[in-house]
Amino acid sequence: MPDLSTVFTGLRFENPFLLSSAPPTESESNIMRAFDAGWGGVVSKTIGLHPVVNVAGPKTKFFRTGVESDAITMRKIPDAALHSSWNWELISTKPIDWWVPRLMRIKAAHPTKMLIASIMAGSGSDEELRNWQTLAIACQEAGADGLELNLSCPHMDRADMGSNIGKDAALCSTVTQAVKEVATIPVWSKLTPATGDIAVEAGAVFRGGAEAVVSSNTFPSLPVIDPDTLEFEINVDGLVSSGGLGGPAILPISLAKMAQMTKAFPDKAFSGIGGITTFTHALNYFLLGCGTVQVCTSAMLDKAIGPNVIAGLNAGLAEFLDHNAHRGWTCLEDFRGMRRDRIVANSQIRRPVDEDYFGGYEGYSNDGSGTSGDGASGDDSAESAPTAAPAAKGTLPPGFARS
Numbered sequence: 388m389p390d391l392s393t394v395f396t397g398l399r400f401e402n403p404f405l406l407s408s409a410p411p412t413e414s415e416s417n418i419m420r421a422f423d424a425g426w427g428g429v430v431s432k433t434i435g436l437h438p439v440v441n442v443a444g445p446k447t448k449f450f451r452t453g454v455e456s457d458a459i460t461m462r463k464i465p466d467a468a469l470h471s472s473w474n475w476e477l478i479s480t481k482p483i484d485w486w487v488p489r490l491m492r493i494k495a496a497h498p499t500k501m502l503i504a505s506i507m508a509g510s511g512s513d514e515e516l517r518n519w520q521t522l523a524i525a526c527q528e529a530g531a532d533g534l535e536l537n538l539s540c541p542h543m544d545r546a547d548m549g550s551n552i553g554k555d556a557a558l559c560s561t562v563t564q565a566v567k568e569v570a571t572i573p574v575w576s577k578l579t580p581a582t583g584d585i586a587v588e589a590g591a592v593f594r595g596g597a598e599a600v601v602s603s604n605t606f607p608s609l610p611v612i613d614p615d616t617l618e619f620e621i622n623v624d625g626l627v628s629s630g631g632l633g634g635p636a637i638l639p640i641s642l643a644k645m646a647q648m649t650k651a652f653p654d655k656a657f658s659g660i661g662g663i664t665t666f667t668h669a670l671n672y673f674l675l676g677c678g679t680v681q682v683c684t685s686a687m688l689d690k691a692i693g694p695n696v697i698a699g700l701n702a703g704l705a706e707f708l709d710h711n712a713h714r715g716w717t718c719l720e721d722f723r724g725m726r727r728d729r730i731v732a733n734s735q736i737r738r739p740v741d742e743d744y745f746g747g748y749e750g751y752s753n754d755g756s757g758t759s760g761d762g763a764s765g766d767d768s769a770e771s772a773p774t775a776a777p778a779a780k781g782t783l784p785p786g787f788a789r790s
Contacts, residue, residue: 388705389704389705389708389709389712389717389718390708390717390718391403391427391701391704391705391718392427392718393427393678393679393718393719393720395599395656395658395678395679396533396573396575396598396599396656396678397573397598398428398501398532398533398573399501400427400428400501400679401427401499401500402425402426402427402697402700402701402704403427403669403673403678403679403680403704403719404426404427404428404669404679404680404681404682404697404700404701405426405427405428405429405430405501405503405658405679405680405681405682406418406421406426406428406429406430406681406682406683406686406692406693406697407430407660407681407682407683408430408431408432408433408503408505408535408537408577409432409683409687410432410446410447410474410476410683410687410691411683411686411687411691411692411693412429412430412431412432413432413479414432415489415492415493417691417692418431418493418502419493419496419497420691420692420694421692421693421697422493422496422497422500424692424693424694424697424698425694425697425698425701426500426692426693426697427500427501427679428500428501428502428503428532428679429500429501429502429503430503430504430505430535430681431479431486431490431502431503431504431505431531432478432479432505433478433479433505433506433507433537433540434478434479434481434482434483434486434504434505434506434507434522434526435478435479435482435483435506435507435508435522436482436483436508436518436521436522437508437509438480438482439477439478439479439480439544440477440480441476441477441480442475442623443623444621444622444623445621446474446475446476447472447473447474447476447687448461448472448473448474448610448620448621449461449469449470449471449472449473449634449684449688450469450470450471450472450473450611450634450636451463451464451467451468451469451470452467452468452470453465453466453467454466454467454468459611460611460613460620461473461610461611461620461621462613462620469634469635469684469688470634470635470636471632471633471634471635471636471637471684472605472632472633472634472683472684472687473608473610473621473630473631473632473633474605474630474631474633475542475628475629475630475631477540477542477543477544478507478537478540478543483521483522483525483526486504486526486529487525487526487528487529488529490502490504490526490529490530490531491529491530493530494529494530494531494532495530501532501533502530502531502532502533503531503532503533503534503535503575504526504527504529504531504533504534504535505534505535505536505537505577506519506522506523506526506534506535506536506537506566507522507536507537507540507548507549508522508548509545509547509548510547510548510551510552510558510561510562511547515547516561516562516565517565519536519562519565519566520565520566520568520569523566523569523570523574524569527570527571527572531572532572532573533572533573533574533575533598534566534570534572534573534574534575535575535576535577535601536562536563536566536574536575536576536577536592536597537549537577538550538552538553538558538559538562538576538577538578538579538588538592539553539577539578539579539580539602539603539604540579540604540631541579541581541604541605541606541607541629541630541631542607542628542629542630542631549579550579550581550604550607553577553578553579553581553582553588553604554579554581554582554588556587556588556590556591557591559576559578559588559591559592559595560591560592560594560595561595562595563576563591563592563595563596563597564595564596567595567596567597573598573599574596574597574598574599575597575598575599575600575601575658576592576595576597576599576600576601577600577601577602577604578592578600578601578602578603578604579603579604580602580603580604580606580640580641580644581606581607584647585602585603585644585647585648586647586648586650586651586652589602589648589651589652589655590651590652593652593655598656599655599656599657599658599678600648600655600656600657600658601657601658601660601681602641602644602645602648602657602658602659602660603637603641603644603645603660603661604631604660605630605631605632605633605637606631606632606633606637606640607629607630607631607632608629608630608631608632609627609629609630610622610627610630633661633662633683633684634662634684634685635662635664635684636662637661637662638661638662638663638668638671639662640661641659641660641661641662642659642661642671642672642675645657645659645672645675645676645677646675646727646730649675649676649677649724649727650727650730653676653724653727656678657676657677657678658677658678658679658680658681659672659673659675659677659679659680659681660680660681660682660683662684663680663681663682663685663700664682664684664685664696664699665699665700665703666699666700666702666703666704666706666707667703669700669703669704670703670707673719673722673723673724674722674723674724674725674726674727675724675726675727675730676723676724676727677723678719678723682696682697682700704719733747734746734747
């Protein structure tokens with residue numbers, strides 16, 4: 388049998404598939420069931436010191452799209468396919484004192500499985516930084532194998548938590564460094580996709596000492612409006628706030644975010660999230676350089692913790708390794724990251740006629756006046772100054788800086 392195990396941030400996982408921090412991991416019983424089902428790792432629902440109170444009414448819903456219609460709706464419609472998940476649920480409503488004995492029991496029951504504790508505190512004061520440390524110490528003493536710092540929740544009820552930290556590179560680094568001061572186990576930082584260049588925040592947490600980056604969390608989003616009632620399909624007293632979009636719809640954009648980081652930091656560790664149901668989906672993240680992947684939406688729809696999903700992922704990886712045995716591949720590390728170098732700037736994609744391509748800019752003459760790509764002057768005059776030799780493919784004319 389192929390070897391499905393992998394070592395990620397110094398931890399040995401029986402397989403590279405983790406159940407991510409979300410509703411499926413909000414209880415001791417769910418986490419126990421997840422390990423029994425075969426997941427190599429589980430990330431707990433995010434644990435905090437401060438109590439949170441969720442909104443009245445549904446916290447998680449699913450968008451579906453009509454196979455033969457243009458509908459994207461949370462309503463039940465015939466012949467529908469899953470589009471995405473949407474939630475505005477906050478972190479665990481249970482405090483750290485509730486979680487500690489449960490983490491201990493989970494780890495005692497499953498000593499070979501990797502239990503990662505997700506934690507969150509604020510960022511507005513030195514006291515909040517100490518709260519991060521308090522959470523970290525409590526979880527590692529309870530037996531957690533690693534810590535995942537939630538710097539990414541898109542809808543926290545406090546302005547100094549979640550993605551508001553993850554969109555600030557300085558705070559990302561500060562929080563990570565504070566946890567690393569007390570951590571004796573690996574620290575992963577989970578980043579938000581709601582930022583211009585996620586590689587900036589990745590660099591910040593790596594400078595803070597993080598062993599890995601997890602990405603991406605759900606995307607900030609709104610539910611759609613029902614055309615009949617003119618109300619948001621999920622609301623409380625007619626009101627709605629931004630929630631998180633996950634599931635199949637975010638797979639391509641999550642891959643783009645991941646590629647930004649793995650290209651910038653090819654020697655660092657990454658755990659990929661977003662739109663994974665089958666091994667084919669997970670393979671995208673592995674080929675971009677991820678050492679593990681995490682799953683949520685598809686698991687929620689499969690008996691809450693995804694027993695069929697993890698069975699399919701493990702079978703898919705085993706079949707893939709068997710199919711590629713002639714290449715000498717025996718484990719994930721043999722093919723991890725092998726398509727990362729195929730992602731380039733748009734100016735590096737071949738044009739039909741390369742000799743007339745100037746990296747998206749006009750050709751320029753020796754005297755600095757602009758010319759069009761076919762050598763004619765910019766003012767279409769009959770007599771134009773001789774043009775300089777075409778710029779090398781992908782380069783800019785003299786005097787121009789790449790942004």
